[in-house]
Amino acid sequence: MAQDWLSVTVELLGGPREDVWPRPARVLAVSPSHTFAELATAISVGFGRWSTPQPGGFTLPDGRTQDVDDSAVAELLSRGAVFRFVDSAGGWTHACTIADLPIDPRDVLGGEPDTPTPYQGWGTIPDPFGRRWLDYEETIEMPPRPAGTHPMFSPDWPAVDTSDPVDHREVRGAVYMKDIDRFLAAVLGRDVTPALQHVGSGVVLALRAGRDAAEPIARAVIDGLTDREGPGDAILAEDLQALLRGEPLPGKVVPVQLDELEYTLHSNSREWTYGFIDLHTGAVRDGGATDPGMVGEDAAIDVDEDIDRWLMFDKVSSREGWKDMAAFAEQQRDADVRQRMEHALEGRGAFRRFRDLVSDEGLLDEWRTFSDERKIGHAREFLAYKGIRVG
Numbered sequence: 001m002a003q004d005w006l007s008v009t010v011e012l013l014g015g016p017r018e019d020v021w022p023r024p025a026r027v028l029a030v031s032p033s034h035t036f037a038e039l040a041t042a043i044s045v046g047f048g049r050w051s052t053p054q055p056g057g058f059t060l061p062d063g064r065t066q067d068v069d070d071s072a073v074a075e076l077l078s079r080g081a082v083f084r085f086v087d088s089a090g091g092w093t094h095a096c097t098i099a100d101l102p103i104d105p106r107d108v109l110g111g112e113p114d115t116p117t118p119y120q121g122w123g124t125i126p127d128p129f130g131r132r133w134l135d136y137e138e139t140i141e142m143p144p145r146p147a148g149t150h151p152m153f154s155p156d157w158p159a160v161d162t163s164d165p166v167d168h169r170e171v172r173g174a175v176y177m178k179d180i181d182r183f184l185a186a187v188l189g190r191d192v193t194p195a196l197q198h199v200g201s202g203v204v205l206a207l208r209a210g211r212d213a214a215e216p217i218a219r220a221v222i223d224g225l226t227d228r229e230g231p232g233d234a235i236l237a238e239d240l241q242a243l244l245r246g247e248p249l250p251g252k253v254v255p256v257q258l259d260e261l262e263y264t265l266h267s268n269s270r271e272w273t274y275g276f277i278d279l280h281t282g283a284v285r286d287g288g289a290t291d292p293g294m295v296g297e298d299a300a301i302d303v304d305e306d307i308d309r310w311l312m313f314d315k316v317s318s319r320e321g322w323k324d325m326a327a328f329a330e331q332q333r334d335a336d337v338r339q340r341m342e343h344a345l346e347g348r349g350a351f352r353r354f355r356d357l358v359s360d361e362g363l364l365d366e367w368r369t370f371s372d373e374r375k376i377g378h379a380r381e382f383l384a385y386k387g388i389r390v391g
Contacts (some may be wrong), residue, residue, distance in 0.1 A: 006030040006074060007099035008116070010043050012123070016091040017130050024123025029105045030116045032074040040068045042116035043085055043094060049128045059084040090128045124336060144362040153333070168195035168369045175202045176259055180209055187217055194369050196224045197376040200236045201258060204391065207243045218244055232377030235384045239391075253391035255282035256383060262375040265316050265382070276303060277311040279388075311386060316378070318351075324374045325354050328367055337361055 011025045026046040030039060040057050058066035060076065060083050077083060077098060085094045105112050108119040133143060166187050174183035175198060183202040192199045200221045206214030218240045225233040225240075242249050256277060261284045264275045272287030285301060292300040303310045322345065329341035344353035358367045383390060 003104045004032055004102050005105050006032075006077075006079070007101070007103045008039070008073075009097045009099065010046070010085070011095045011097075012047055012125070013093045013095055015093065015126075018126065020126060022123055024125050025121055026118040027120035028116045028118050029103060029109055029113070030073055031105070031112070033072055034074075034116050035070045035072055036066055037068050037070055038115050039073055040085065040087075042118070043096075044087055046118045046121070047092070047094075047128075048125045049087065049090060049092070057085050057088055059086075092128070142360065142362045144364075145366060163189055163191045165194045166190040166192055166199060168198050168372060171195055171198045171202060172259065172372070175205065176257065178205060180206050180211060184211065184213055188213065192217065192220055193224050194366075195373060196221050196228065197230075197232060197236060197373045197380070200225070200240060201376070201390070203240060204243065207240075208391070215244065230377050231374055232380035232384075235380050235389075236377075239389055249389040249391055251384065251387050251389040252279075254279055254383075254388050256388065256390050257282060257284060258376050258379050258390060260284040261383075262372075262379040265313070265379060266321065266375060267315065268318075272315075274312055274314050276301070277313065277388075278309060279311055280309055311388075313382065320378065322350060324371055325350070327374065328358075328370050329354075331370075337363075 006029075008028045008030050009025055010028060011023045012020050013023060014020045024047070026043070028039070028042055028046065036058055057068045060066050061081050066076065066083075079098050079102070080100050081098045083096050085096055086092070087094075105117075105119075109117060170186045171183065174180075174186055180202075184206060187199055187202065199217065203214050203218045203221055207218060222237045222240050225237040239249050254277070261277065264284050264286055267286065274287045276285045276287070276289070277283070278285070288294045289299070289301050290303060294300075301310070303312070325341075325345055329338055329345065332338040332341060340357060341354065344350060344357050358364055380390065
């Protein structure tokens, strides 16, 4: 009868290479007629293995060895029994427990399958042979993770942009040099999503120069900024919308070089914990620029001589960098990678551990782009707070 099926919880204890913890498990519905051979196959399939179970895989509660054969499970084991299954082909050991109460497969599976079938489970399943990528044996170094998010994560797939992502370093260089042709060449036909802040800075230059090719890029950047909602994203989106409408930016427009500002904001100096922005030219100077002994009499700036020209700012603490690392960890779709990143950020030495982990996981380029984006966004937020817009 369908109501007399067994519920068998199978926990993976580990294998010859590792003791797995936390232990993943699968809960299988097993009919009174299902055999040990069918159960062995269901366990192997349920834990992502493709090796054929070998004879002698089960050990019963009384210590007897049970072959992987056509004997019915329900004839030799009763409810509440605890037994063992070892996949001899891979050496994986499983603890199996039959629940005290029967189940109806129609309730948990919607029907009566021909073979033992999992209807519940949990945990991360290790690869049967300890491999982490296709050519693991031949390639010791992890292949780099592709930039950006796989297009199938989008609910609009397949109607999504599958273009190659922009090279944020090329975009950054073009913006720094104010080379609009170079900038447009770097972004046209590319996915701008990973570097919205950098691309947005270039779009501002191109729109002000009257380059029509920048308008569709601006709209794509605005959409991306609105979805992402990162540091400075709302401010940049507002600026781009104003430029597209031909309206003035909502604040004092200063040609601040954001790369210079974010670099100075995050630079470590015990002596100079502040810097200055020239509100006339947009130049960014470290606090040491006020010291003639450091930069020379001719190069030193005298802030007191023209106090309205200079905007003083405090440099940010390393805590801001830690927050960026935490944000990067939070966005990881791979639960295992995310958990290891979060663990790496605990306690002293977090920056070194995080950097090593990112490198080992092939995420270094993605992290650099993410980090640079956040820093540019923070710099833009700081300026907006002071009533300044970049232009």
